Amino acid sequence: MRPDSRLARHLPHKMITLACAALALLVAPTTTSAQTDQLVQWTTEAGGNGHWYRYLSPVSIFEPFSFATAQSAAEASSYNGLQGYLATITSQAEQDFMNGAFSYLLGFGGTGTAWLGASDAATEGEWRWLGGPEAGQLVSYTNWRPGHPVAAAGFENYDLLALSIFGGSPTTYGWVSVEQSGGALGYIIEYGNGPVTTVPEPGPLGLLAAGAAAFGMMVRRRREDAARG
Numbered sequence: 001m002r003p004d005s006r007l008a009r010h011l012p013h014k015m016i017t018l019a020c021a022a023l024a025l026l027v028a029p030t031t032t033s034a035q036t037d038q039l040v041q042w043t044t045e046a047g048g049n050g051h052w053y054r055y056l057s058p059v060s061i062f063e064p065f066s067f068a069t070a071q072s073a074a075e076a077s078s079y080n081g082l083q084g085y086l087a088t089i090t091s092q093a094e095q096d097f098m099n100g101a102f103s104y105l106l107g108f109g110g111t112g113t114a115w116l117g118a119s120d121a122a123t124e125g126e127w128r129w130l131g132g133p134e135a136g137q138l139v140s141y142t143n144w145r146p147g148h149p150v151a152a153a154g155f156e157n158y159d160l161l162a163l164s165i166f167g168g169s170p171t172t173y174g175w176v177s178v179e180q181s182g183g184a185l186g187y188i189i190e191y192g193n194g195p196v197t198t199v200p201e202p203g204p205l206g207l208l209a210a211g212a213a214a215f216g217m218m219v220r221r222r223r224e225d226a227a228r229g
């Protein structure tokens with residue numbers, strides 16, 4: 001019997017399970033509450049900033065994301081060593097890139113909204129980016145849909161920013177202000193705020209490395225056993 005086939009036969013079930021789990025993590029979205037998970041880079045070759053963007057949709061249209069949920073999820077995430085935050089669109093070029101990158105993902109029946117990272121909650125009418133390299137800066141480039149931003153009125157302040165996509169021909173993209181109690185059918189994370197400063201959770205690659213190390217130990221132990229026996 002060849003040694004490798006004997007090894008495979010005796011490969012502990014636990015080890016196979018660990019390897020499968022690690023592989024599943026590698027291909028699965030890391031945000032469990034979201035359905036769609038696509039990462040796209042705005043490359044410097046294409047005139048971009050090199051940042052990565054990720055659009056996440058809810059598991060159903062009946063479970064929109066609150067702004068707070070989206071913001072905390074974005075800021076708790078990282079990719080490629082870059083800190084995440086709710087996306088900031090600071091130029092027409094960045095808007096154009098995102099329109100192209102995410103149009104096919106957004107919404108149901110071709111219409112949808114996704115949270116972006118700005119608010120005028122602090123001072124009504126004064127929109128500022130909340131995170132990323134632009135944190136605290138006034139929103140200068142704008143792409144408001146007609147009628148937006150909605151001025152404060154009565155009980156509700158329309159303090160939050162979402163990218164809205166209206167299906168049809170041509171598809172139109174624009175920003176809408178959303179009330180504090182509102183939800184959006186997705187959010188966009190931008191990864192570009194410098195190196196991650198917090199200690200990351202063990203990622204898929206870390207788990208794979210741990211699995212490989214454990215596998216190596218097992219093989220070594222079997223060889224030692226064989227040498228003794």
Ligand SMILES: [Ca+2]
Nearest residue numbers: 088089090190
């Ligand atoms: Ca940006």
